[in-house]
Amino acid sequence: MTAGxxxxxxxxxxxxxxxxxDAANIAGxxxxxxxxxxxSKNARAMGRLKVACEKAKRDLSSTTQTWIEIDSFYEGxxxxxxxxxxxxxxxxxxxxxxxxxxxxxxxxDGKMHKNNVDDVVLVxxxxxxxxxxxxxxxxxxxNKNVKDLILIDVTPLSLGIEVxxxxxxxxxxxxxxxxxxxxxxxxxxxxxxxxxxxxxxxxESNKIKNNKLLDRxxxxxxxxxxxxxxxxxxxxxxxxxxILNVSAKVKSTGNKASITIAGWKLAPGSH
Numbered sequence: 096m097t098a099g100x101x102x103x104x105x106x107x108x109x110x111x112x113x114x115x116x117d118a119a120n121i122a123g124x125x126x127x128x129x130x131x132x133x134x135s136k137n138a139r140a141m142g143r144l145k146v147a148c149e150k151a152k153r154d155l156s157s158t159t160q161t162w163i164e165i166d167s168f169y170e171g172x173x174x175x176x177x178x179x180x181x182x183x184x185x186x187x188x189x190x191x192x193x194x195x196x197x198x199x200x201x202x203x204d205g206k207m208h209k210n211n212v213d214d215v216v217l218v219x220x221x222x223x224x225x226x227x228x229x230x231x232x233x234x235x236x237x238n239k240n241v242k243d244l245i246l247i248d249v250t251p252l253s254l255g256i257e258v259x260x261x262x263x264x265x266x267x268x269x270x271x272x273x274x275x276x277x278x279x280x281x282x283x284x285x286x287x288x289x290x291x292x293x294x295x296x297x298x299e300s301n302k303i304k305n306n307k308l309l310d311r312x313x314x315x316x317x318x319x320x321x322x323x324x325x326x327x328x329x330x331x332x333x334x335x336x337x338i339l340n341v342s343a344k345v346k347s348t349g350n351k352a353s354i355t356i357a358g359w360k361l362a363p364g365s366h
Contacts, residue, residue: 133169134168134169137169143165143168144168147163147164148163151163151178152183155179155183158180159179160178160179160180162175162176162178163175163176163177164176204269225246227241228246229246232244248273248335248337249270249272250267250270250271250273250333251269252269252297252299253265253267253269253297254266254267254295254296254309254339255267255295255296256281256293256294257296257303258281259284261302261303263298263300263302263306264279266279266329267331267333273333273334273335273337274333274334274335275331275332275333276330276333277330278329279328279329280328280329281326281327281329282324282326283322283323284323286321287319287320288317288322289316289317289319290314291313292311292313292314293311293312293313293314293329293343293352293354294311295308295310295311295339295341296309310356311354312343312352312353314327314344314345314350314352316345316348317345317348318347318348325345325347326346327345328343328344328346329343330342330344338356338357340353340354341354342354
């Protein structure tokens with residue numbers, strides 16, 4: 096019997112590829128013919144593989160093991176592989192761990208315990224449900240299922256500016272209800288500083304290198320004073336439509352600058 100054994104391109108020759116080939120030859124049933132890197136260059140084959148893997152992932156939601164099977168996968172070679180839920184969980188354990196951290200943060204923000212969770216709603220379902228509730232409220236529909244629900248827009252992530260040492264100073268914390276206005280005071284960091292770059296960031300890390308830069312602008316008009324003597328007032332304003340306006344003002348001179356950011360995202364929730 097001659098079959099094709101497809102090996103991942105990242106398999107090392109000395110520790111993974113050669114032992115696999117030797118084992119196949121010893122078994123007397125396989126003739127190793129292709130490497131996985133050949134398949135990765137074929138868009139059609141990779142597309143079929145992704146579809147088959149997606150189906151296997153769904154199957155593993157209701158069974159402990161399934162088969163990934165593709166007829167004439169590559170150059171007439173059939174592909175067949177048994178795949179278990181345990182292996183799927185092992186391969187994706189890192190992603191699951193990250194998801195659990197997000198779930199814990201959500202429960203903490205909502206001041207809830209995991210024992211209080213009755214059901215888990217998928218993201219698409221939650222978005223569709225929220226949109227339906229909003230439509231009903233805007234149209235004045237007196238549906239008893241939604242009449243007592245209030246749709247609230249909140250900031251999904253914290254918003255702030257860059258400060259000394261590459262840190263981020265939060266001005267609007269995540270889960271803040273909008274519309275909202277928040278202000279904070281800052282000081283110059285250099286002697287005789289004449290201007291400041293106001294870099295607006297979004298996310299939860301203390302370090303800006305881990306967060307998303309939304310936009311930036313420059314504030315001019317500082318008097319020549321020692322570091323820390325001039326104050327800067329920074330104001331973040333989000334209107335009902337989710338438009339973010341960030342402004343800054345030199346306290347002593349009144350010089351102002353601002354920027355409007357419309358491309359960032361809100362997270363709708365209903366209570």
